[in-house]
Every structure is written in C-alpha cells, then in structure tokens.
Amino acid sequence: MSQSLRNLLFRHETILGLLLILALIMLAFQSDRFFTTENLLNQGRLMAEVGLVALAMTFVIVTGGIDLSVGSILGLVAILLGVFWQNIGLPLPLAMMLGIAAGALAGFVNGLIITRFGVPPLIATLATLALYRGLAEGISQARSVRGYPEWFFVLGQGEFFGVPVQLWIFGLCAVLAAIILGLSTFGRETYAIGSNAVASRFSGLRVDRALLLIYTASGLIAGLAAVIFVSRVSTTRSDMGTGLELDVITAVVLGGTSIFGGRGTIIGTLLGLVLMQALKNGLALAGVKGDGTIVVIGAVLILTILISNMFRRDADG
Amino acid sequence: MIRKTVIAAFALAAMAGSAYAASAWTGGDDLPTNPLACDGTPSAAVAKPYDGGEPTNAPDRKGKKITVVDIPKLIGIGYFNATSKGIADAAAELGNVDAKTDGPTQANIDQQISFIDNYITSGVDGILFAANDPVAIAPVLKKALSKGINVVGYDANSQPDARQWFVNQAEFNGIAKSLVDNMAKEIGEDGSFAIVTSTFTTPNQARWIAEMAAYAAKCHPNMKWLETVEAQEDNVLSFNQATTLINKYGDELKGLFGMTSVATPASAEAVTQAGKCGQIAVVGLATPNAMKPYVEKDCVKSVVLWNPVDLGYAALQVLRAVADGDLKAGATSVKAGKLGELQVINGSEILLGAPYTFTKENIGQFDF
Numbered sequence: 001m002s003q004s005l006r007n008l009l010f011r012h013e014t015i016l017g018l019l020l021i022l023a024l025i026m027l028a029f030q031s032d033r034f035f036t037t038e039n040l041l042n043q044g045r046l047m048a049e050v051g052l053v054a055l056a057m058t059f060v061i062v063t064g065g066i067d068l069s070v071g072s073i074l075g076l077v078a079i080l081l082g083v084f085w086q087n088i089g090l091p092l093p094l095a096m097m098l099g100i101a102a103g104a105l106a107g108f109v110n111g112l113i114i115t116r117f118g119v120p121p122l123i124a125t126l127a128t129l130a131l132y133r134g135l136a137e138g139i140s141q142a143r144s145v146r147g148y149p150e151w152f153f154v155l156g157q158g159e160f161f162g163v164p165v166q167l168w169i170f171g172l173c174a175v176l177a178a179i180i181l182g183l184s185t186f187g188r189e190t191y192a193i194g195s196n197a198v199a200s201r202f203s204g205l206r207v208d209r210a211l212l213l214i215y216t217a218s219g220l221i222a223g224l225a226a227v228i229f230v231s232r233v234s235t236t237r238s239d240m241g242t243g244l245e246l247d248v249i250t251a252v253v254l255g256g257t258s259i260f261g262g263r264g265t266i267i268g269t270l271l272g273l274v275l276m277q278a279l280k281n282g283l284a285l286a287g288v289k290g291d292g293t294i295v296v297i298g299a300v301l302i303l304t305i306l307i308s309n310m311f312r313r314d315a316d317g
Numbered sequence: 318m319i320r321k322t323v324i325a326a327f328a329l330a331a332m333a334g335s336a337y338a339a340s341a342w343t344g345g346d347d348l349p350t351n352p353l354a355c356d357g358t359p360s361a362a363v364a365k366p367y368d369g370g371e372p373t374n375a376p377d378r379k380g381k382k383i384t385v386v387d388i389p390k391l392i393g394i395g396y397f398n399a400t401s402k403g404i405a406d407a408a409a410e411l412g413n414v415d416a417k418t419d420g421p422t423q424a425n426i427d428q429q430i431s432f433i434d435n436y437i438t439s440g441v442d443g444i445l446f447a448a449n450d451p452v453a454i455a456p457v458l459k460k461a462l463s464k465g466i467n468v469v470g471y472d473a474n475s476q477p478d479a480r481q482w483f484v485n486q487a488e489f490n491g492i493a494k495s496l497v498d499n500m501a502k503e504i505g506e507d508g509s510f511a512i513v514t515s516t517f518t519t520p521n522q523a524r525w526i527a528e529m530a531a532y533a534a535k536c537h538p539n540m541k542w543l544e545t546v547e548a549q550e551d552n553v554l555s556f557n558q559a560t561t562l563i564n565k566y567g568d569e570l571k572g573l574f575g576m577t578s579v580a581t582p583a584s585a586e587a588v589t590q591a592g593k594c595g596q597i598a599v600v601g602l603a604t605p606n607a608m609k610p611y612v613e614k615d616c617v618k619s620v621v622l623w624n625p626v627d628l629g630y631a632a633l634q635v636l637r638a639v640a641d642g643d644l645k646a647g648a649t650s651v652k653a654g655k656l657g658e659l660q661v662i663n664g665s666e667i668l669l670g671a672p673y674t675f676t677k678e679n680i681g682q683f684d685f
Contacts, residue, residue, distance in 0.1 A: 233453035284435040
C-alpha cells in the first residue's frame with residue numbers, strides 16, 4: 001500500500017466518515033422515519049446553531065485554546081436583541097446587527113484577557129461564561145421579549161428552495177471556514193500557533209493579533225447563532241444556550257481536532273457534528289430515551305478517539 | 318338570551334367594581350380579585366369561548382390504541398416523577414394508551430423543543446407537555462397540531478392556540494382559600510398572622526396575597542393581618558425575616574404564611590428554633606419533602622400544594638378524551654376516571670380541583 005493511500009485511509013476523518021455511514025445505516029434500520037428528506041432537513045435546522053459555533057470553535061481549539069463562554073454569549077446576544085428592539089425601540093434589522101456586534105465585542109474581550117494578561121483560555125472563558133450569563137440575567141430581569149414581526153421568523157423557521165434558511169447560512173459559513181483554515185495563510189498561521197506558540201512568535205508571526213481575531217470571530221458567530229436561535233423559538237430568554245459550549249466542544253473533538261492544538265479540520269468538525277445529531281435523533285426515533293442517548297454519545301466519543309489514536313500510533317511507528 | 322345578557326352585565330359590573338382596588342395587605346397586586354365562596358361551592362364559570370388549537374386532519378382515534386409521549390420541563394426530579402407516575406397509572410387504568418415519559422435532564426427550552434420535534438417525527442398520536450417557556454414552545458407544538466397530533470399541556474402552559482387543552486393544577490383563588498381556611502382552622506377566627514413572601518412584585522405571590530386578602534375579608538373577617546415581609550427566595554433571609562417577626566410581635570403572632578417553597582420550610586425552622594412549636598402555626602406553599610421533618614414533629618400541620626400524581630393522571634385522561642372526540646370545544650366539563658368530572662375554565666383549561674393539603678397522615682406517601 002502506498003504511503004499516501006495509507007495516510008488517507010487511517011486519517012481520523014476517514015475513520016469518522018466510515019463510522020458515520022455505519023451509524024446512519026444502523027439507525028435507518030431502527031426506524032423507518034429516520035432516513036426521510038423531511039427528517040434530515042429538520043435535523044439540519046436543529047443543528048445549525050451548534051454547527052455555526054463549532055466552526056469558530058475549531059479555529060479556537062486548533063490554536064490550543066478553548067472558548068467556554070460561547071453559550072453565555074449566545075444568551076447575552078439574544079437578550080440584547082430583545083432589549084435593543086423592544087425597550088430601546090430600534091428597528092429590528094439594526095437591533096440584529098448591534099446584537100451580533102455585541103457578540104463580537106464579547107469575544108474580543110475574551111481575546112484581550114487571553115493575549116494581554118496571559119490568562120489561560122480555559123480560565124479566562126470560564127470567568128466570562130459566568131460574567132456574560134450574569135449580564136444576560138441582570139439585563140433581562142427574568143423577563144422574556146416576545147412578539148417579533150412575522151418576517152423575522154423566516155431566518156429560523158423559513159425555507160429557501162425547500163431547505164431551511166439557517167442551513168444555507170451554515171453551509172456558506174462552513175465552506176468559508178474550510179477555505180480559510182485549510183487553504184489560506186491565516187489558516188497555516190492558526191496551525192502554527194497551536195503546534196508551538198513560542199516558536200511561532202519567534203518566527204515573526206503576529207500571534208496575539210491572530211488570537212484576538214479568532215476569539216472575536218468566535219463571539220461574532222455565537223451572536224449570529226443567537227439571532228437564528230431567537231428566530232427559531234420566537235422568544236428571548238436569559239437561559240438560552242446554557243450548556244451549548246459542551247455540545248460544540250464535543251462535536252469539534254469528535255471531529256478529530258486535538259485539544260492540545262495544532263491539528264484539526266473543518267471537515268472533521270462537520271462529520272462530528274452530523275454524527276452527534278444523527279445519534280441524538282436516530283436513537284430517539286428508535287425509542288431510546290434521552291438519558292440513554294447521552295450515554296451512547298459519550299461512548300462513541302471515547303471509542304472514536306481510541307481508534308484514531310491506535311491507528312495514529314501505527315502510522316507514526 | 319335576555320337572562321344571559323343580564324348575568325354577563327352583572328358579572329362585568331362586579332369585576333369593574335373590584336378592579337384596581339389596591340390589595341388590603343402589603344405584597345398583593347392591584348388586579349381584580351375573585352374570592353371563592355366560603356363553603357367551597359364552585360363559582361359559576363365566566364363563559365369564555367374555546368381558545369385552544371385544533372389538530373389538522375387528525376385520524377379517528379376513538380377507542381383505538383394510541384401512543385402518547387409525556388415531555389415535562391425536565392426529568393429526574395421528584396415533582397415530575399410524580400406526574401409521570403400519575404400518567405402511568407392512568408395509562409394502566411385506560412388500557413388502550415401506550416404512554417412514556419422522556420425529556421431533558423435540565424429545565425432547558427432548547428432541548429425540550431428537540432425532544433418534541435423528534436417525537437413528532439417518530440409519529441406519536443398524542444403529546445403531553447409542561448412548558449419551559451410558553452412562547453418558545455409554541456412553534457413546535459403548532460407543528461405537532463399540524464401533523465394531526467393531539468396536544469395537551471399540564472403544570473406550565475403554552476400559548477393557548479399552540480395546544481388543545483391545558484390541565485390547570487390550581488387557580489389563584491383556590492390556593493388562597495385553602496391557605497386562609499387552614500390558617501383559620503389552626504389559629505382561630507380572631508388570630509393574628511404575618512406573611513413571608515419572595516418580593517412584593519413577584520407575579521404569582523402577589524396574586525395569591527391579593528386573593529388571600531379578598532377571601533379573608535369575605536369569609537374570615539376577624540382574622541388580623543400584621544405585616545408582609547420580603548425574603549427573596551433565599552433560605553437564610555427567609556429564616557431571618559421569620560425570626561424577626563417572631564421577636565417583634567411576641568405572643569400576638571399566632572401564625573405565619575410561607576408564600577414560597579423556600580419561605581415555608583425556613584419559617585418552620587425559625588419557629589422550631591424559637592421553641593414556639595404549637596404556639597405559632599406555619600401554613601404555606603411547599604413541597605412535601607422539605608416539610609416532612611416539621612410535619613412529623615407536629616410543628617407544621619398543613620402544607621398546601623396540588624397533588625402532582627393527580628395532575629399527571631388528569632392530563633392523560635384529558636388527552637384520551639380529546640383523542641376519542643369526547644372533549645370538544647365548548648364543553649363545560651370532562652370525565653377524568655377516578656377524579657370524576659373536572660370543570661372547564663378560561664376557555665380551554667381544565668381545573669384539577671381544589672388544592673391538596675399535605676398533613677401528617679398523608680405526607681409520607683409523597684416523594685418530591
């Protein structure tokens with residue numbers, strides 16, 4: 001077997017892809033309602049928000065960092081959207097834009113704390129996880145904003161050529177992210193920082209600037225996800241997006257991105273995301289209860305990483 | 318026709334008369350009150366047209382076996398274990414319902430929506446829910462209705478048009494009557510009491526206090542209200558506030574109302590620590606588990622809430638009645654198995670009945 005074929009076969013993404021196909025076949029046999037266009041598109045709708053945030057999270061984790069605050073940013077932006085629109089009385093499109101900008105600002109603050117003060121990303125974003133959620137709860141005073149105009153729901157509940165609107169947005173962002181991470185100079189820089197931040201610094205890469213950009217993008221995209229989310233459920237609540245960061249990180253890590261940085265692809269993240277969503281949905285349709293589904297997802301995560309590590313050691317040796 | 322008009326006009330006048338009268342007790346709200354009759358005769362329901370939704374092209378399910386899924390706010394807590402048990406009891410009794418409970422492990426609206434969405438796809442005949450958010454859950458419930466699924470809520474409502482019926486566990490005036498009656502029984506018709514609430518503006522508590530003031534004025538006019546204190550929903554603060562009340566009023570204070578599930582056990586603890594068990598009665602809203610120690614020591618005699626097992630039981634009975642076509646828009650009551658006839662209120666809600674009082678005799682049977 002030639003070396004390149006061998007590399008291709010034993011890549012994490014290939015293993016994950018095979019696992020996904022296996023899971024899809026098995027789930028399709030468990031319930032005849034699983035493999036229908038309607039169900040698959042509907043699942044796409046449900047996974048778009050986690051998916052969007054996972055794209056940015058892939059960059060973050062490739063640099064060796066982590067962003068735990070994305071769920072809280074989502075909650076904060078959702079509340080701000082409502083406040084800007086209803087309490088301050090701004091037109092809704094402007095409120096949406098300002099909300100997303102606020103998300104970017106929240107991400108920028110994460111980046112500042114990490115790069116300027118040298119706080120490890122885990123600690124910095126753990127702190128802002130609490131901070132942003134607290135802000136959201138304080139601003140909202142446990143009141144939710146409702147009564148959005150009909151056109152706004154197109155974003156989260158509408159369809160475009162038969163495909164949910166947010167799936168188009170997600171697809172576009174995924175292609176963009178894949179190009180940036182896989183093909184651009186900035187992408188190479190991201191990998192370099194994750195492999196060895198010190199060496200990158202001494203090689204003349206502007207590490208801090210790149211990190212700032214990535215964390216800002218992470219906040220921005222969490223803001224975008226928030227707007228879609230509000231449109232999908234037609235109301236804002238301060239507890240929106242609680243625990244989102246765990247789903248996102250699971251998808252990214254399942255997709256083969258190394259938590260130590262330097263390794264990972266958008267394709268992998270997409271595969272991880274789809275596998276997770278397919279398991280959640282398929283098992284539910286097959287009659288497995290919610291608590292059982294979580295156990296299976298945990299088991300699959302460990303299994304995938306074990307298999308991947310096994311082959312990697314083979315390949316290295 | 319003329320009679321109806323006169324009654325309607327009279328009801329309106331009565332409502333207008335009481336409207337915007339500030340509550341006699343601090344901590345009540347200014348909304349119109351509607352105290353129940355002292356002897357508990359149900360008040361004539363104000364007719365309100367059905368405002369629930371309708372499933373589109375629902376198949377004829379009369380007498381046929383149906384699958385029902387129950388999706389509470391969250392699973393794994395005592396309260397919803399109890400409603401789930403009630404649903405299972407009703408399913409066993411009916412014999413033609415295949416019911417199961419599934420849901421998120423945290424009270425999270427995003428996850429609850431995904432669960433409901435998946436069960437719509439899997440093709441259930443009926444959905445029972447307790448909403449984490451009345452508006453956010455509406456689109457997915459409307460989707461269920463559009464697929465011909467029967468949808469019934471309990472415990473926490475959604476927007477009325479997103480479901481068919483809602484089983485309401487207790488009305489504000491019912492809770493108020495139960496609390497005040499129990500207090501009167503324990504401290505006598507001329508006793509003095511104080512209230513520990515969350516804040517003066519918390520909607521549910523303010524509503525209850527206003528209804529209590531109205532009901533006490535009507536049925537126990539000689540009872541004396543002393544003071545209402547705010548204690549957030551904070552354990553330590555509730556305890557301190559109750560202790561302050563005990564010290565401030567001394568022997569004059571005969572009773573304490575706890576308006577939250579935190580304030581009631583904390584007040585009971587304050588009374589216990591002050592050595593005033595038996596001298597100061599504590600009556601309040603609370604869950605049985607928190608109150609068991611005080612009830613078993615005879616420090617607290619009545620804890621008011623509803624029975625969640627009955628709530629779940631009623632919810633499934635209502636769903637079956639809807640699926641069979643026995644409960645239609647405009648009905649005034651529905652048969653709910655061992656609970657008998659339940660009354661329809663507010664257009665598309667079904668009232669579970671009078672609140673449940675937990676006492677030393679029955680509190681051991683509940684675990685939530």
